[in-house]
Amino acid sequence: MPYLVHSDEDRAAMLEAIGVQSMDDLLTDIPGSLRLEALELPAGLSEHETMSQITSLAARNRVFPDRLTFRGGGVYRRFIPAAVAAVTSKPEFYTAYTPYQPEASQGTLQAIFEFQTLIAELTALDVANASLYDGATAVAEAAMMAHIHTGRNEIVVAGYLHPEYVEVLRAFSDGRGIKVRKGTEPGPKTAAVIFQQPDFLGLLVDARTLTESAHAAGALAIACVDPISLAILAPPGQYGADIAVGEGQQLGLSPSYGGPHVGFISCRKELVRRLPGRLIGTAYDKQGRRGFNLALAAREQHIRREKATSNICTNHSLCALAASVYMTYMGPDGLRQVAEVGFKRAHALAERLSALPGWEPAFPDRQFLNEFPMRVANGPAVVRKLARKGILGPLDVHRWFRELKGVLTFTCTEVNDPRALDELVAALS
Amino acid sequence: MPYLVHSDEDRAAMLEAIGVQSMDDLLTDIPGSLRLEALELPAGLSEHETMSQITSLAARNRVFPDRLTFRGGGVYRRFIPAAVAAVTSKPEFYTAYTPYQPEASQGTLQAIFEFQTLIAELTALDVANASLYDGATAVAEAAMMAHIHTGRNEIVVAGYLHPEYVEVLRAFSDGRGIKVRKGTEPGPKTAAVIFQQPDFLGLLVDARTLTESAHAAGALAIACVDPISLAILAPPGQYGADIAVGEGQQLGLSPSYGGPHVGFISCRKELVRRLPGRLIGTAYDKQGRRGFNLALAAREQHIRREKATSNICTNHSLCALAASVYMTYMGPDGLRQVAEVGFKRAHALAERLSALPGWEPAFPDRQFLNEFPMRVANGPAVVRKLARKGILGPLDVHRWFRELKGVLTFTCTEVNDPRALDELVAALS
Amino acid sequence: MTEPLSFELSRRSALAPRLPEADVRAPEPSEVFAQDQLRTNPPDLPRLSEPELMRHYSRMASMNYSISEQFYPLGSCTMKYNPVVNEAAATLPGFADLHPYQDEDTVQGALDLMWRLERALCAVVGVERVTLQPAAGAHGEWTALRMISAYHHSRGDNRTEVLVPDSAHGTNPASAALSGFHVVEVKSGPDGRISLADLESKLSPQVAALMLTNPNTLGLFEREILDIAEMVHATGAMLYYDGANLNAFMGICRPGDMGFDAVHMNLHKTFTTPHGGGGPGAGPVGVKADLVPFLPTPTVERTNGHLKLDFKRPKSIGRVRSFYGNFGMLVRAYAYIVAMGGDGLTQASRDAVLSANYLRKQVEDDLEMPHEGPCMHEFVASAHNLAPEGVRALDVAKALLDRGFYAPTVYFPLVVPEAIMVEPTETESKATLDAFAAAIKEIVAEARSNPQALHDAPRNLPVGRLDEVAAARRINAYLQGLSDDPVLRWKPAPK
């Protein structure tokens, strides 16, 4: 059997050393009535047959070329430097556990310490954690922080926050008796105002005003941000937000039908003790050598149990590593370049689409970065037509928002080369 | 520029440290008339654009599924365990140089020492070297060994040795005044009789008789063998051959349009000093720890220069590593299983093809392992027709041998599942 | 050797990587956005060339222990061999390049894989349906508790307590609390199993669920599980299974048959998806029929061979994360199950139990064994017997690192003082187990002859034992505004 090591001879020798006759002698604690005859599963296959089966499943999916993918909505096709997979496929990284023994885990610890710093720098806040599952749970965790910090029971969601993030926020809030309300006006019970910048449709919100009104009401301001946008747009720290969260998929992770990706969270110094999940810090050995270890564990479930800031244990370390490699590959100028290319192509595309008969910007007065909403009469038909031409067209957001009938959001990144834009426009003309 | 590290600031600092004004001051030895303005090459591209270009080149090739590939002729589709790439893609292996400093290269050295042992075991000869470029040059190198060992100037090629191997043998021989002759009867000038087992058409030759007649004439017997066949067929050592050579592509290497693959060579103890290329042996340090190092270097070019047994320096280490992983994954039983599956499917297929109207075995009296020649009236048309149906059909060997008009060789391995055989037969019916 | 931080290796003058140009006519961001919307200072990300970057990460990698090179007997974590072919499977473009909002008919293969995986997991744990959405074990626990809560609510039953044994993993009480429950601890008896008397005394109509893992965190099978289930169900509460210990009995018995109503599984433990230095994992939750209506949306449904995502589930607790789960990990787990088959999974668990008992036997004279065996897939020893020499479990752990082994889990479960929790898994050879036992013997001997050597361990690693107390003090100083060193991040030197 593929991944087992003991031979029958080994097994016999081990049973003898233990001093029992048979395996069953080791399983006597299990009530006989529970013992299974066999699993109702097919017998195992050779590696070749396994891969054949998996490959034929993969072949039943349709992969659209990255350059002809204009769909975003939280997951984006981007250029991923080969360096990312070259690092994350190192078994020393991907087959290690959470770094409980720091001296034998300095690689992971240092990499995640760098991740924390990168996220803190990008969001212009003091401290970031070691990662969360995804953008949705990051939003929810931030809301929980605000709830505990303020002792208040209401979360205000301003504008078009990703609808799935709202759903997850609700699931987290439900259990704890927290009310989630849409709106822009915080009240005296409001723990936090949450907004997404750019929002789910790609549009810019007035982050500073939202932040100030949250603060004026004694609530925290939580910004859910696109990490790449922060090379151009004001980061949460600049407009005074208390907590920044977001989805890190764009930082070197493949779409992978929605996961695994990575959530990030950073905050002001005052909130650090409320952070969920792992935190890595520096520590020194007797010889004064700097190392890294798990820090502020007293917030966590394995120490604080039911009083922990969160229940998170396994997080998304390897995805955080991928994001670190990505950000380090890019550096500040590379990240800006990538953000600008998307911005420019999206603006060029928006202009060309607006010139097509029947097409108009859905929110002509609002600005956007590299994702933008257009309105057209027959949204779903357009999307289907593009699929037939091999293009993964825009996202039909009507699915989530009644008021957005006929609104399609388009995304451009550095993988949508100018000729791909031509092909899209031609297909729509 | 993608893979450079110095910034302009670094460059200035380095020039200053050297004590020169500019780069040109370091290039004064180059006659001015030779200095180039610029290379006539396009400017560099980003990684994303580079990969796009390469990917579109790859897309202009047609890849036939492994299960529908029945073409062999020296390169075969086989199941390659994922373990092979997992090992060879380790940068510690693939970015090291030839292990000149043994203490810092024990990984490579031990792996190749294991390769040598595996090949020696498989061929049932005393010692194998660290690898050669491919099967063709391995044949030629073996012939050169025989030439020097016997002091004779003629090589007899018996039967259907791979035609490309013969060409390479001729190129090697030409320069050294060695005559290559086809036939089975060695003479007094014959340095060696070379035969392939199974031969280029997949047919078994009478290896023992050929070996004995070589020996009777005072010549060496060189067997060019399919390594996987040796799980079933008598190995060279068993019938008394002096040197075994072969192509190791089947041991875990992808076809890769013909390379890189790996040649292997093993021989009787008496001939070890004549071996070309690297040899790894055991050695001990002062504490008595066993290590591995380059051995018998006195045969080699860097010591012996024009008197070396061969000019080989860089060989095919990483391919030998792949072959080692493959053979170790398989073990004796796995290798036998793989060989048997090919054997059985080939025999089943041969029987079914022989039942088709117009088809007949090209050599009905000869035995084969997993590759076999059939005769049909319209060979080339058959192959073209199969290609249209998505099948990489048999090899038309008429291209090399006039006498083999209409002869097509089919190969089966463990990747040609029974349904693939059905599809082939159906396509031919 | 230690490695500088990327930020320390960075040079301001280093060039950005070559990247595509926009190549379209378009405005500059500064022409479109108000000054206020623009970033004023670029983020201080490091600037490294690609060769420097790759070497940086390669060197860091070599500072890690990992199961690829070391025995990693971390109890409760099931660090078994991660099949390399699974990585190839998950990175197939037909999976890796799928957008989560592609239309259903373009992702039939992906949905079919999820469907098949769900069926396989149902078969292994004995439940009706499984949600693949949760990202990890703790996430699965919380998801299940949300469902249990919704179930009780749907019956107008407002239960407020969740019972958790004192030997439980920290995520159990944390998940219960985050789900809005009050956590009540249930004591273990002297035999290491849950005390039925104590359980009896804590059960009440207020109790929504009892969370258990079986074998429990001491590696002991809860022999009275059927009685427990009956007691719990009799009060209308539900029984929750923490699947971290599922590796003990695949094909031998099933949580569903034991009476568990909800079960999470750690695919990154039992089903070999790599742990990644702390995730990503996957924590699917299986449920019996009563809980099916409450499963998160969407579920994967199959009719006439066509697969679809079902979003219309009125009683659902909603979404617990974006999209459909850690799909890449699901591919790996599915590949593992296909390769192993029912026969392979069964043998895996049998071998895991065999290895644990064998290793326990080898070291039973060296360390204290607070509970009688046989154990299941892991055992908990104690370094209590080394207390007279001033040697603690932590010293044993560090000394193991010096000998080329990762350390067992220490100080967990909390019910055993100086706990050393060893889980060898089925993918370690007898030779490795013997070598580990020999190292334990050597360490115990050293505890007697030269305890200081153990306090000084590890010596053969990139850093020695880190002063965690001093580190915590430095963080406090920073958080209280008494220090500029943020400890939790690198900070650029003031300009």
Next chain:
Amino acid sequence: MTEPLSFELSRRSALAPRLPEADVRAPEPSEVFAQDQLRTNPPDLPRLSEPELMRHYSRMASMNYSISEQFYPLGSCTMKYNPVVNEAAATLPGFADLHPYQDEDTVQGALDLMWRLERALCAVVGVERVTLQPAAGAHGEWTALRMISAYHHSRGDNRTEVLVPDSAHGTNPASAALSGFHVVEVKSGPDGRISLADLESKLSPQVAALMLTNPNTLGLFEREILDIAEMVHATGAMLYYDGANLNAFMGICRPGDMGFDAVHMNLHKTFTTPHGGGGPGAGPVGVKADLVPFLPTPTVERTNGHLKLDFKRPKSIGRVRSFYGNFGMLVRAYAYIVAMGGDGLTQASRDAVLSANYLRKQVEDDLEMPHEGPCMHEFVASAHNLAPEGVRALDVAKALLDRGFYAPTVYFPLVVPEAIMVEPTETESKATLDAFAAAIKEIVAEARSNPQALHDAPRNLPVGRLDEVAAARRINAYLQGLSDDPVLRWKPAPK
């Protein structure tokens, strides 16, 4: 720590891997083949489970130094960064899964890649055509000499000698000899360059070619190359360029312009294809018009955008290996050239020269510099100055290993006693060069203060200095039948 051999880890009872079954009706081999044709004893291959196998190789990997983690200043070997994207390129199924005997119209992309690579290499070295067939540098040398020989023969000119400088790499004389030539050595002058006087004296109508590398193996540019070319050509001989040192001047000058008639290139040096612990590499050969008819078959030809393999080349020397070369390496080299572009390649060479001169400067007071600078992309120092302390180049090399650096090439070229040949390449940072220089200073200081410490190096590696003399003696004993230990392989214990 050392690692046992796979053969030593093997257990007879270990199971074979799961593999497909034949699943067809067919005879057994024993029913088809005569007894005599069958293997009697199965080969004694090791039997390891997959987890054991992977750990075995992972541990071996960690015993290697490599450029991925260490500075690897191995002179003449151009150990530069191997771009990771090239690995992705070469393993694309559209390349990796191509059968060499597919029909031309199904491999247009592969042929186009070869064609473009050929054009790019022609541009870099200044020749008419390039064959991509040779598998390595030495193979390329021999291929070129075969062509040169055929060229002379075609003119009825039976030249028998090849001139090779005393500083040349060992493959040069070996390739010449294997090509049937008599090798005549040309001396270097005191300035490290070829002695024109000596060359003059050796030139004759018997001489088929002069083999040179420029910069020569001392890292010095042969300033009088144009005179040399004239002298050589005047006698009707050809000039051959050993391209191992091409990294010195891409975009700065070209062998073709210097007068070389044939040029090999090591794609595994200059063009970043990984060296693999000793190959596979690729050693394309470029030639001027006179030699084009003699190129190996097939060549890649392009007409109207259609690519084909040309086998009809009546004057060709034939094939030098099977198929079309190490195609996988060609893909990598092509990817490198595309990414770098003309501008990038030029800057690469300039940086390589800059780095070598900078590093030379840093250590010029510590080691002897037998020749004046500036150097090109590498320099040769000598440990001769440490002779009074009994310290040799080998000791310096081993001491460097202990400090985390691979060692420079030592004892080559032969014309410098105690040679230490350092090639930093353009992909090492100034910080790395500074660290290396500091290590050299430390070692030289140690040579004075405690030479024994250097003789005892290395101490921080899996094994200490290996006794190569004793090893050679053991091999002799085996080959002479005086010992059963084959040394060159593991041997199963007698049954």
